Amino acid sequence: MRRIGIDVGGTNTDAVLIEDGQVxxxxxxxxxxxxxxxxLEAFMRLKATGGLSGERIDAIMIGTTHxxxxxxxxxxxxxxxxxxxxxxxxxxxxxxxxxxxxxARLVEGGVWxxxxxxxYDGRPxxxxxxxxxxxxxxxxxxxxxxxxxxxAIFSPLDPSHERQxxxxxxxxxxGAAITCSSDLGRIGLLERENAGLLNAALCDLARDTIAAFxxxxxxxxxxxxxxxxxxxxxxxEAAQARRLPVYSFASGATNSMRGGAYLSxxxxxxxxxxxxxxxxxxxxxxxxxxxxxxxxxIGGVRTLFRMPDLISIGLGGGSHVxxxxxxxxxxxxxxxxxxxxxxxxxxxxxASDVAIAAGLIDIGDRSxxxxxxxxxxxxxxxxxxxxxxxxxxxxxxxxGDVPLIAVxxxxxxxxxxxxxxxxxxxxxxxDCANAVGAAIAQVSGEVDQVFRDLQRADAIAKAAALAADRxxxxxxxxxxxxxxxxxxxPIAYLPGNAVRVRVRVVGDVAASxxxxxxxS
Amino acid sequence: xTLREFTLHDIEALxxxxxxxxxxxxxxxxxxxxxxxxxxxxxxxxxxMPAAELADDDWVxxxxxxxxxxxGQERLTDSRTIARAVALMEEHTRYRFRGIMALEIGGGNxxxxxxxxxxxxxxxxxxxxxxxxxPEAQMTSVAVGDLKPCPLTTVDVRGLEAVVERVPxxxxxERVSRKICxxxxxxxSTCKAPRTxxxxxxxxxxxxxxxxxxxxxxxxxxxxxxxxxxxxxLAVEPGKVLYRxxxxxxxxxxxxxxxRGRTLLEGSGDWRGAAMxxxxxxxxxxxxxxxxxxxxxxxxxxxxxxxxxxxxxxxTIRYGQRVTVIALPPPRVFLTPKGxxxxxxxxxxxxxxxxxxxxx
Numbered sequence: 001m002r003r004i005g006i007d008v009g010g011t012n013t014d015a016v017l018i019e020d021g022q023v024x025x026x027x028x029x030x031x032x033x034x035x036x037x038x039x040l041e042a043f044m045r046l047k048a049t050g051g052l053s054g055e056r057i058d059a060i061m062i063g064t065t066h067x068x069x070x071x072x073x074x075x076x077x078x079x080x081x082x083x084x085x086x087x088x089x090x091x092x093x094x095x096x097x098x099x100x101x102x103x104a105r106l107v108e109g110g111v112w113x114x115x116x117x118x119x120y121d122g123r124p125x126x127x128x129x130x131x132x133x134x135x136x137x138x139x140x141x142x143x144x145x146x147x148x149x150x151x152a153i154f155s156p157l158d159p160s161h162e163r164q165x166x167x168x169x170x171x172x173x174x175g176a177a178i179t180c181s182s183d184l185g186r187i188g189l190l191e192r193e194n195a196g197l198l199n200a201a202l203c204d205l206a207r208d209t210i211a212a213f214x215x216x217x218x219x220x221x222x223x224x225x226x227x228x229x230x231x232x233x234x235x236x237e238a239a240q241a242r243r244l245p246v247y248s249f250a251s252g253a254t255n256s257m258r259g260g261a262y263l264s265x266x267x268x269x270x271x272x273x274x275x276x277x278x279x280x281x282x283x284x285x286x287x288x289x290x291x292x293x294x295x296x297x298i299g300g301v302r303t304l305f306r307m308p309d310l311i312s313i314g315l316g317g318g319s320h321v322x323x324x325x326x327x328x329x330x331x332x333x334x335x336x337x338x339x340x341x342x343x344x345x346x347x348x349x350x351a352s353d354v355a356i357a358a359g360l361i362d363i364g365d366r367s368x369x370x371x372x373x374x375x376x377x378x379x380x381x382x383x384x385x386x387x388x389x390x391x392x393x394x395x396x397x398x399x400g401d402v403p404l405i406a407v408x409x410x411x412x413x414x415x416x417x418x419x420x421x422x423x424x425x426x427x428x429x430x431d432c433a434n435a436v437g438a439a440i441a442q443v444s445g446e447v448d449q450v451f452r453d454l455q456r457a458d459a460i461a462k463a464a465a466l467a468a469d470r471x472x473x474x475x476x477x478x479x480x481x482x483x484x485x486x487x488x489x490p491i492a493y494l495p496g497n498a499v500r501v502r503v504r505v506v507g508d509v510a511a512s513x514x515x516x517x518x519x520s
Numbered sequence: 521x522t523l524r525e526f527t528l529h530d531i532e533a534l535x536x537x538x539x540x541x542x543x544x545x546x547x548x549x550x551x552x553x554x555x556x557x558x559x560x561x562x563x564x565x566x567x568x569m570p571a572a573e574l575a576d577d578d579w580v581x582x583x584x585x586x587x588x589x590x591x592g593q594e595r596l597t598d599s600r601t602i603a604r605a606v607a608l609m610e611e612h613t614r615y616r617f618r619g620i621m622a623l624e625i626g627g628g629n630x631x632x633x634x635x636x637x638x639x640x641x642x643x644x645x646x647x648x649x650x651x652x653x654x655p656e657a658q659m660t661s662v663a664v665g666d667l668k669p670c671p672l673t674t675v676d677v678r679g680l681e682a683v684v685e686r687v688p689x690x691x692x693x694e695r696v697s698r699k700i701c702x703x704x705x706x707x708x709s710t711c712k713a714p715r716t717x718x719x720x721x722x723x724x725x726x727x728x729x730x731x732x733x734x735x736x737x738x739x740x741x742x743x744x745x746x747x748x749x750x751x752x753x754l755a756v757e758p759g760k761v762l763y764r765x766x767x768x769x770x771x772x773x774x775x776x777x778x779x780r781g782r783t784l785l786e787g788s789g790d791w792r793g794a795a796m797x798x799x800x801x802x803x804x805x806x807x808x809x810x811x812x813x814x815x816x817x818x819x820x821x822x823x824x825x826x827x828x829x830x831x832x833x834x835x836t837i838r839y840g841q842r843v844t845v846i847a848l849p850p851p852r853v854f855l856t857p858k859g860x861x862x863x864x865x866x867x868x869x870x871x872x873x874x875x876x877x878x879x880x
Contacts, residue, residue, distance in 0.1 A: 088677055090595060093596045123705070188594070189594045
């Protein structure tokens with residue numbers, strides 16, 4: 001069993017080769033602007049160690065913080081046309097109504113609300129106003145909106161209006177990327193719609209990013225199926241990940257936490273993952289990140305879908321540092337650290353420059369940052385400490401000190417003593433814990449559909465069997481499957497005891513497969 | 521007369537406290553809160569008036585959204601719909617309302633009078649008729665007092681409007697209005713039978729808006745200070761912790777316009793090894809510890825997130841959640857034999873004698 005796990009961060013691309021559960025090789029390469037360069041470089045460095053010779057590679061798992069970074073930093077976002085099917089209901093709370101104003105300004109390309117949607121019992125709420133949808137699509141085209149997010153009342157129970165509207169939008173606006181909120185699932189129009197709007201805002205970035213991953217694998221002469229890691233610590237095939245980038249939102253942080261647990265042997269601890277651009281904090285429970293049971297805010301937007309319970313702040317090794325007034329991040333030089341950082345001959349003062357001056361890490365040219373005096377170093381490092389302590393406190397579920405596993409390439413910014421922390425644990429390969437977490441990720445299969453004329457237990461059993469088949473088709477080993485989530489919602493007034501069942505199962509990637517799925 | 525203007529902070533705290541008083545039902549107040557933020561941003565303001573200051577011959581509108589909270593999460597809430605239900609009642613009766621009060625302080629219905637009040641420029645009366653949330657029209661203090669149940673206006677956001685002019689009893693009002701509500705799609709904005717100032721002073725449950733704000737503020741302040749929000753609630757309300765544990769299973773079925781079912785909990789700490797089951801009909805109705813009923817309506821059974829202290833609803837409770845179950849004392853009007861007839865365990869089909877958690 002040999003797998004490559006890769007994490008593409010804003011600053012570094014980490015790669016590990018895992019053999020029989022052990023980290024055989026770990027390498028690090030700077031993330032490049034085109035992404036491909038960094039991955040190619042990582043593959044080359046892996047090859048250079050001799051580790052890739054011999055037996056075949058069973059799978060390549062890639063995790064990335066790119067999509068989350070884009071939202072947090074308000075960068076690389078695509079303007080979205082929001083189309084809601086539900087008038088005359090909901091008019092006082094239009095799409096984007098609870099977004100932070102700065103993000104809404106960047107993403108909102110226009111709002112169209114037309115009649116449509118369904119009732120709780122499956123009847124149409126209003127007939128879909130196809131003409132109004134067509135008109136909206138034309139206006140979107142006139143505004144050159146290439147990405148459209150469609151939401152409809154009760155679309156998780158009946159997605160037909162969203163699908164019909166998507167077909168009309170596709171006719172009028174060929175080539176537009178279309179996100180339907182029903183693909184993201186849960187009941188709660190605003191939160192589901194918000195997840196859809198974020199997904200739509202990321203469509204260009206997702207397409208370019210995953211194409212670059214595929215090109216890098218081909219360019220390295222590797223032949224193994226590509227998986228993209230997901231919010232819950234499992235992996236999805238590339239095609240699905242490209243369509244639904246929000247499901248990869250927190251995968252970088254999730255993988256770091258899973259990797260931190262794996263490498264430290266601790267199942268119940270807090271994990272802080274300091275990357276080049278962001279710092280993520282979360283709590284491990286039995287080796288998995290605690291899952292958010294309710295609304296999760298992403299870049300200030302309320303969403304409700306499958307997410308770990310995390311805090312993400314704009315602190316990393318590449319974070320811009322300004323001294324008057326003192327401020328770290330959220331902007332970051334990211335992968336350009338080895339060019340733009342002062343210790344590397346650049347002109348932009350970063351958190352890493354300060355750490356280098358303080359002797360916390362030995363990279364770049366320390367003499368170039370010698371002008372940063374003790375007072376400046378202390379002020380900046382204290383500010384980083386304060387930011388981390390504040391987040392540790394926010395993640396905590398009870399008073400009292402907790403062990404903290406510090407991972408990620410920027411872990412040198414985490415001091416050994418922190419308020420509220422019993423001890424700071426650093427692990428071997430901790431700087432590539434997210435690549436380790438990616439490499440050990442499992443495959444999931446999910447079913448979310450309405451069953452009729454079945455008892456509750458039978459409906460759940462049937463859904464579980466379907467989910468298991470899907471997991472196996474996606475590359476899981478049937479013998480290792482485990483049900484991790486079961487939820488059923490009865491649908492009133494429909495004949496035949498209609499019940500909506502969602503079941504998710506996970507299992508290990510099968511060691512050898514007759515027909516490997518290509519990431520295409 | 522003492523009118524106190526709500527600040528947005530008050531309304532945010534009201535949303536948190538009302539969700540807790542919702543005892544699992546009543547729907548989340550979030551959407552009402554969003555509407556209020558928008559209305560306040562547009563310059564609307566709403567004031568609170570103590571019930572004691574009503575004149576005997578004032579008229580008061582009692583409002584609520586009726587139906588399944590799940591539907592509200594999809595159709596959202598438009599502040600104009602509830603205002604329209606009140607306006608329709610004024611058109612129908614030719615009364616001019618002095619103020620607007622909540623039918624139920626529990627859940628999203630706590631914000632409904634504020635939305636109507638903002639559009640119609642009237643004060644909100646600091647009282648309600650349940651002191652919590654309940655699923656049916658006859659489960660109110662005014663029904664216990666045998667006050668007149670009609671007329672009632674119902675409004676659907678699509679412009680459907682109906683007035684229930686005459687019914688002989690609260691039970692009939694429940695049956696007829698629920699049928700209308702189901703046809704609307706299981707949600708309707710309603711203005712209940714107009715109440716006189718005298719009736720509100722005699723039968724209203726007073727001070728519940730203020731109480732919800734106090735509970736909400738306690739939770740928020742504890743969260744900010746990383747204190748124990750549940751202890752903070754018990755510091756402002758004479759409640760009792762019934763159980764701590766984790767959700768093991770939830771079973772739901774939707775029948776006759778209600779969400780019925782039960783949730784099973786497995787205990788932790790002092791309750792390790794002891795299973796709790798809580799039955800619900802929209803709201804938490806009876807809590808069983810090792811198959812013995814230990815808390816039941818009209819005592820308020822509140823299932824709270826053990827960490828945040830915020831309420832968890834019967835529609836959203838999920839496997840794995842860490843919860844603390846507390847009981848809060850019920851309004852006294854429900855403890856009389858007549859009160860228990862309306863909201864005691866037998867009113868929900870349980871053949872058990874009511875025994876309060878708060879009896880010595």
